[in-house]
Amino acid sequence: MTEGIGLRERKKIQTRRRLLAEATKLFTERGFDQVSVAEIAEAADVSKMTVFNYFDSKEDLVFAPMEEHIGDVARAVRDRAPGESAASAVRRQFLDSVESRDPAVGVSDSPLALGLLKLIKQTPALLTRAHWYFVRAFDQLTDALVEEGEEPVIARIVAAQLIGTRNALITENHRRLLAGETADAIAADAVELAGRGFDLLEKGLGGYATRDDASPRMAS
Incomplete structure (x- = not known):
């Protein structure tokens, strides 16, 4: 590198x-x-x-390795292909991260990643800082949706569902890591759970926020 x-x-x-x-x-x-x-x-x-x-x-x-990942979800939505929904883009980015055993989605059991996870969970000040990263990721995703022409309140609702689904999956990965399971074992189930979670999300959104070939604005 x-x-x-x-x-x-x-x-x-x-x-x-x-x-x-x-x-x-x-x-x-x-x-x-x-x-x-x-x-x-x-x-x-x-x-x-x-x-x-x-x-x-x-x-x-503690948080420097995570800083570069704050905009992951917003970038996936901004860079998605014509015809791809926001939910599909977030699903794809999450699954790619699982495949690469990215610590950002809780599928790395390297000593460094596991040590940092335990440290954050055990330190109130660091937990507060971790929540701040969640808020920044949410705000960036909301901004990406607003840039496509959505009204801010609806953009926040969609962003909350997308980020919430992703964070629920990551939380489960963290739980299993802290319980002593291997990243490989967790990753296999993470793919299946992500499929179920994002299927439910996409059904609820009904293809909402699908990028049109001719325009970056939301599909109705």
């Missing part, structure tokens, strides 16, 4: 990864509130100022 970029940029990527790895190790060993930024810096062999050059806060050391 670092091929084709300069040495300076590669070093920055390596430093960022080292900070995330050391922070996660310390957090999972001792708890989020018991670890200071100075201790993370020492473990990563950098200065405290360097940590803040890469991350705005200690919480960002």
Whole structure:
């Protein structure tokens, strides 16, 4: 992933990864509130100022890997093909993520992903921050639907159903991960559950928010 970029940029990527790895190790060993930024810096062999050059806060050391996924659902809806409904686009994106064992949908049992999940569940401040990510994803999806011409209140209703279905599936994946099941075992069932969940959703929406070939606006 670092091929084709300069040495300076590669070093920055390596430093960022080292900070995330050391922070996660310390957090999972001792708890989020018991670890200071100075201790993370020492473990990563950098200065405290360097940590803040890469991350705005200690919480960002937990959530940085998730930041890039906030817009996943909105992007899937914006980029969907003509004739594809919003629900179908969200279903497709979710299933692709399951297939790739993406931690963002709760189907990775790597030590890092599992450690972060346990840490968030055990730390009230981090649970609050996780909810904020949910709200941002919802807002971005709502904006994507409004951009297609839907009135805001209806866009929020549709977005709530799409995000709610996806989050229910992810919550079940998390539950099973924390119970000690493997990602492969969870993924097999996640595909079947997603099929049932999105089938119900699409029946309720009735093909709503299907992109027309000639226009990005909603189908009636």
